[in-house]
Amino acid sequence: MTNEINAILEEFNFQKSTLIPVNGIQLEVFEAGQKNAGKPIILCHGWPEHAFSWRYQIPTLVDAGYHVIIPNQRGYGNSSIPKEVTDYDIEHLAGDLVSLLDHYGYEDAIFVGHDWGAMVTWWLALLHPTRVKGIIALAVPYQVRGDRPWIEWMEEILGSDYYFVHFNRQPGVADKILDNNTTQFLRNLFRKNVPHNTPEPGMAMINLAKSKNPQGEPVMGEGELAIFSSSFKSTGFTGSINWYRNLDRNWHQLANKNPIINQPALMIYGDQDVIPKFEGLSAFVPQVEEVSLDCGHWIQQEKPADTNQTILAWLAKNG
Template sequence: MIEMPPLQFAETNGIRMGFYEAGPKTDAPPVVLCHGWPELAFSWRHQIKALAEAGIRVIAPDQRGYGATDRPEPVEAYDMEHLTGDLVGLLDHLKIDKAIFVGHDWGGFVVWQMPLRHPSRVAGVVGVNTPHWDRAPMDPIALFRQRFGDQMYIVQFQDPAREPDRIFGSRVEQTFDAFMRKPAPRPADAPPEQPIAGVGASARLNLAFPQMIANYDAKHDPRTPI
């Protein structure tokens, strides 16, 4: 297991943010690694080690609501203004002028907003599996609901009555066992898929939650654990 650097904390944008830092402090812009869901800064442990050994200063925060960082209750506390403001406050705490922001998954949506909202603090942006999109033509939740139905996990999480936290609390090991595996390969005799693009474009993706987890059995999973 690769060890993480010591956990540090910064007071930023009204919250206490936990973060990890490694590599030399130079005049070059550091790299800020922003994780996705359901992840933590720990997801970047291999990249933190590699970048630091390459002589690059690297910073990996637990984003708002995750891990060692504060978890405000209001939904409105998680809009892009707050999420990008957290990163600006982290730079201020570390007395950093500009940084290169790398975002994976939902972290990618955050870092693509950085040059739009805080251009003077951005030296570059890297999106890992999350491209920059134009503003959706309709409410994103309505789009997901129309494309995948009410059981799609993002749609389901909008309804407090469904107690989304209980989904994870009841089957933590099974949930993360399903997430943390490489994608299953398509069968050789599967019909070819036409090129597609856009949010939720593929009808073959099973994004229903918790049905996806409830029907998952690790004994029959052909994928290799990551």
């Protein structure tokens, strides 16, 4: 499998990365299109992913004239994995991206984020608005700060087994199970055309890690899956799960920020995704364009051509 992994990494030009010191840590960063210096676009992966999740977008963005920068964010890949839970709050995560801009000498950039990467990108625009030229978010719309901390609200509405809540209330439990079932968990999670069944009892991510019968169809081949799997076998899941363990801390850190995002934005939903659309998004992001694709949660990997076409059309107007 090692030879197959290396061949796939080489096919997608992911065999070389650089460790860049930022914000007191090191980020593993992949780059393409250095010839396009001056037009940066930074791609931010979600959970439980890797910079490799953007493999289909990179050549298209380079051809469109962009300097494409793809970090493995803290807790992932060969990037630093701080021990303290609070080192994964939004001030640290946003600070990493600002420091990355500083490293390259850029005042601002277009940020593209999927899943947790989208959440960080939205909040980055609140914390450092002058550093964000535009936003492209996939799967996760802007999360408005309500009157109550997020985990407290989720626990009341969605219950203690909801995975956001479980990660916070039972630290270490899910981490160990995912670590012990890494490949099976990721194989069961990265699926498309999954039927909308009634949720089974228990914590969904733990159930996926233990299940022998995945539903739907695989998003990627076994060789590509092995890239994600080998990464998490090396790092474990705790660093990446610690992002979830800072949601209420983030709620406090965002308390005094203007909740309106004024940058131009593109929101790409998957029609089959379990994450609901935000019907009132334009009230908080006045310059947003919303697009839906016929896919599930793993948008840019399920529908790479449609995703690329949607992004290019928006960049032609806003890039």
